[in-house]
Amino acid sequence: MTLLIxxxxxxxxxxxxxxxxxxGASAIAGLIVSDVDFNxxxxxxxxxxxxxxxxxxxxxxxxxxxxxxxxxMERLIDLANTxxxxxxxxxxxVTMLAxxxxxxxxxxxxxxxxxLGSTLIPSLRKHYGVGFSAAVCxxxxxxxxxxxxxxxxxxxxxxxxxxxxxxxxFMAGIVPGLILVCAMxxxxxxxxxxxxxxxxxxxxxxxxxxHELKRSIIIFLMPVVVIGGIVGGAFTATxxxxxxxxxxxxxxxxxxxxxxxxxxxxxxxxxxxxxxxVGAMIAFASVVTYMLTIDQLxxxxxxxxxxxxxxxxxxxxxxAAALFVVGMxxxxxxxxxxxxxxxxxxxxxxxxxPLHFGFLFVFNLVIGMLTxxxxxxxxxxxxxxxxxxxxxxxxxxxxxAIMYALLFICMFxxxxxxxxxxxxxx
Amino acid sequence: xxxxTSYAPAAAEGALRPLAALIAALDLxxxxxxxxxxxxxxxxxxxxxxxxxxxNSSIGWTDEVSRLTFVWSIFLAIPLGIKAGVHIGMEIxxxxxxxxxxDVLARVIALLGAAMMTLVSYQAFILAYDQxxxxxxxxxxxxxxFIVPVAIGCAHSALHLLWITMTGKGGVDEELAKDLD
Numbered sequence: 149m150t151l152l153i154x155x156x157x158x159x160x161x162x163x164x165x166x167x168x169x170x171x172g173a174s175a176i177a178g179l180i181v182s183d184v185d186f187n188x189x190x191x192x193x194x195x196x197x198x199x200x201x202x203x204x205x206x207x208x209x210x211x212x213x214x215x216x217x218x219x220x221m222e223r224l225i226d227l228a229n230t231x232x233x234x235x236x237x238x239x240x241x242v243t244m245l246a247x248x249x250x251x252x253x254x255x256x257x258x259x260x261x262x263x264l265g266s267t268l269i270p271s272l273r274k275h276y277g278v279g280f281s282a283a284v285c286x287x288x289x290x291x292x293x294x295x296x297x298x299x300x301x302x303x304x305x306x307x308x309x310x311x312x313x314x315x316x317x318f319m320a321g322i323v324p325g326l327i328l329v330c331a332m333x334x335x336x337x338x339x340x341x342x343x344x345x346x347x348x349x350x351x352x353x354x355x356x357x358x359h360e361l362k363r364s365i366i367i368f369l370m371p372v373v374v375i376g377g378i379v380g381g382a383f384t385a386t387x388x389x390x391x392x393x394x395x396x397x398x399x400x401x402x403x404x405x406x407x408x409x410x411x412x413x414x415x416x417x418x419x420x421x422x423x424x425x426v427g428a429m430i431a432f433a434s435v436v437t438y439m440l441t442i443d444q445l446x447x448x449x450x451x452x453x454x455x456x457x458x459x460x461x462x463x464x465x466x467x468a469a470a471l472f473v474v475g476m477x478x479x480x481x482x483x484x485x486x487x488x489x490x491x492x493x494x495x496x497x498x499x500x501x502p503l504h505f506g507f508l509f510v511f512n513l514v515i516g517m518l519t520x521x522x523x524x525x526x527x528x529x530x531x532x533x534x535x536x537x538x539x540x541x542x543x544x545x546x547x548x549a550i551m552y553a554l555l556f557i558c559m560f561x562x563x564x565x566x567x568x569x570x571x572x573x574x
Numbered sequence: 575x576x577x578x579t580s581y582a583p584a585a586a587e588g589a590l591r592p593l594a595a596l597i598a599a600l601d602l603x604x605x606x607x608x609x610x611x612x613x614x615x616x617x618x619x620x621x622x623x624x625x626x627x628x629x630n631s632s633i634g635w636t637d638e639v640s641r642l643t644f645v646w647s648i649f650l651a652i653p654l655g656i657k658a659g660v661h662i663g664m665e666i667x668x669x670x671x672x673x674x675x676x677d678v679l680a681r682v683i684a685l686l687g688a689a690m691m692t693l694v695s696y697q698a699f700i701l702a703y704d705q706x707x708x709x710x711x712x713x714x715x716x717x718x719x720f721i722v723p724v725a726i727g728c729a730h731s732a733l734h735l736l737w738i739t740m741t742g743k744g745g746v747d748e749e750l751a752k753d754l755d
Contacts (some may be wrong), residue, residue, distance in 0.1 A: 164668040164676075165683045166661035173690050190698035190724045194645060198720060200637060203615060203644045210612070383623050390619035413609045417654070420608040424651030425661055431648070490602040521666060 150443045153178045153436060158331065167482045168428035174433035182442065189435055190403025195534075196434030197427050200386050201306055201314065203506040206423040207389030208297045211370075211396045212254030212414045215288045217248040218400030218407050220367045221267045227360040232333075233349025237340025239272050240284045242349075244333050249364075251295035251325070252371040253392070255302070259519050261289035261528040269532060277350055279543035280339065286518055286540070287332050287547035289525050293514045295325040296375050297392075300510045302385065303426060303481060305490035311502040314385040318574030320507040321564045324558055331550045361529050366403055370395050379572055437489050450494050460498040464505070464559050467491055468512055475516015479524060483513050503569050504562045508555065515551045518544055590740060597737055600730050601657060604650045611647040615640050635712040642710075645720055649727030656734040680749035681739045688735035691728040 157174040161167055172189075179186060187462050215490040228245035232238055242480040243264060264285045272281035293300035296318030305312045339345075350356070370392060400407025440446070457463060476484050488509065517525045520541045530537055558564050618640040624633050655661050668676055702718040702725060710717050 160686070161664050162667050162681055164663055164665065164679055164745065165687060166656075166663045169663055169687045169690060173686060176690060176693065186697045187701050188695065189694050190701050192723055193694070194698075194720050197648045198641050198645050199639065200641055203640065205620065206644075206647070207616065207619075210616075273674045376630060382627075387619055387623045390616050391623060394620050412613075413605075416609050417605050417651075420612055420647050420651040421655050421658060421660065424648050424655050427648035428593045428652050428655070428661065477664065477666065482662055520663075561695050 149178050149181050151442055152181060154437060158434070166428075167479075168425075169253050170433045170435050171429065171486075174438055176434060178436070178439035182439065183399065184439075184442075187210075188438070192434045192438055193431035196431045198437070199306065200384070201302070202427070202430070204297075204302050204314070204389040205299055206392060206419050206427060207386065207393050209259070209422055210304070210415060210419040211389065211392035212256065212259055213419060214393065214396035214400050214407060215236055215253045215367070215370070216259075216263050217224050217411055217415065218396060219404045220253065220399075221246065221250070221263055223360070223364045223367060225267065227357075227364045229349055230353070230356045230360045234351050235345060236346065236347060236369055237276075237336045238343055238349045239275060239339060239505070240280075240336035241333050243272065243284045243288050243335065247291045248295065248325075248329050249367065250333070251291040253297075253367065253396075254292055254299040255299040257292040257514065257525050258290040258528055261286060261525045262287055264530050264534070265532040269529075273533075276340075276345055277345075278513055278533050278535060279539055280343075282533045282535055282540050283543035283547060284336060286525050286529050287515050287551075289528075290514055290547075290551070291325060291329065291520060294321045294511060295474045296321055297385075297389070298510070298512060299508070300480060300484065301449070303430075303484045304510050306430075307484055308492045308502065308506060309428075311496060312491075312506050313574060315572075316569045317506055318375060318385075319379060319569040319572055319574060320503045321510075322568050323564055324507070324511065327564070328551065328554055331554065332547055335546050365509045366399055370399075382534050384432055406477040408430050420531075426481050426485075429482055433485045436486075440490075446490060446493055449490055450497055452468040453494050454497070460495075460500050461468060461559075463495065463498050464500065464508065466506075466554070467495075468508070468559065471509065471512040471516065472519075475513050476519050477522050478516075479522065480513040480517060484509075501562060501566060503574065504565050506532060507565045511551075511555050511558070515555065518548050518551075592629045593737065593740075594735070597733050599655060600733065604654055604730065607650055608647055608654075611643045615647065618643070626750060638710055641678070642720060643735045646723040649723035650730075652727050653730040653734050656731055656738075677742050681742060682737035688739060689733045691732035691735060695725050695728035695732060698722075726733045 153174045156177050160173055161170040164172065176186075176189070179188065213427060225242060228242040228249070232241035232245060246268065247260060247264055250263060256261055265282065268285060269278075269281050272284065292298070298318065298321060300422075301317035301321065302314055305317050321445070323473050373395065374388045374392045377383050377391070378385050397407070445510045451480070453463060453466075457466070471483070472489070491504065492502070496502060517523055520526060520537050523537075523541070526540050526544070526558045528535055529535070530540055533540075603725045622633060622636045625633055668679060671679065698721050703720040705718040705721065706716050708717040709715065
């Protein structure tokens, strides 16, 4: 039955059926073969999404949308410009810092790529050419799911079950995220000096920095309140995300006054549809997972892995290689939903720390968003710039190399990932 | 309503016209329902935090009702995702096929999807009917209200997929898809 479900899913998926529905169709085939009652379908699908933690997905998406509509991008860019605008490759550094700031309120790389690209590429391309400009925006956008809050980490934690907390995953991303920003800024400097890019922006002035910091403080208070509250145990991730929505709404309506009530329906519908893409996959995948569990696939897979290797590091390398391939062909949310229930329990069997494995898993698939042929972040920037996928992939590869280097460093030195969560009791 | 997305019936002639009108009406109703549901979720969850910290009290039913609104929002939004053509798929093989073959394949796949959604919807209606007398834990409402959105959302999705089967590309809402990108 397992083989039937897997081959049917791959077959109709490759023929163009949306993955959520392909999961549903293959689950139905499994039900027919194993003679299980069809009324299992609606009850399992409903129960799969009847989960309080999942509500944080639409809330964080909506909060990010509202913050963007409230004009936070402009303030972030102005602040970054006063700090690093004058150094060589300054606009590239501004993009990286704006991406870092944006990632503290938004947890999705695609949304960040769209926001960064549409705002910064017109200025970037004047000085650096369109390829490098789009590559810098793509790399900066990828910080979104690594720095908390992160939609990817919420989905991972949900699919992994009680061994992984959303707060713990959020904290695991902080140090690697900051290292990644620094490394990517070093790469921007290296390329800018090598290509002799011109100096842009105004000279550093403490007064201007303080002025822009004052204007932006309202943005940075949001992650302090929301993530701080979640980590400090004042509220759950879902409650924190709802507070983020209220916060963004108040900022947009009363502080920046760029948001109107008329903007809300469109933002809400977009949020709901984006969440339903993930929700549909979770709902249909729950039936498949049930069928595979009946067939004892997780146990068979664990036995197979144990027969291949007893080394946790070897397992991490095998998973990394598998996710490298998966990330090239599959959208990351689909990969979390289908693979985490299978691969996470095996990691626990090897004695790998669940947060360590979870972070590596997420980071690997986040990098996959930059690798062709299915690199969704690249698609967004190709759409904004008119670049061909191959051209953009050529410009973005130095940043991908940095990300993979950091991934392997984090794999061999778990303390980089685990120190902050451990300090906070996760 | 959204400023960009049209809920007017798609161009259709003859026998397809009533179906187009029905789908458009359902889309519009789903869109407004989503606005109310997501707004309700935000209000319920943030009110719970406010009550806990500001009034040192709590509302017992917010958890269950907010989950109910979330389940409704997911299943009502699935058909709008089909309309926008944004559900994640693998196009790596199909885009290499000749245009005519792509069209035929898209219709066949949509028909298969419509059949699956109809089956799920039918099963959900039966289950909801069977569970109608069971009550939720915190409020005096039937627990079947958790299953009803599965039935409605899947039936609405089946109509969209049927529409794609009959018209080819009619299910894609370019404006909403662009918005979602």
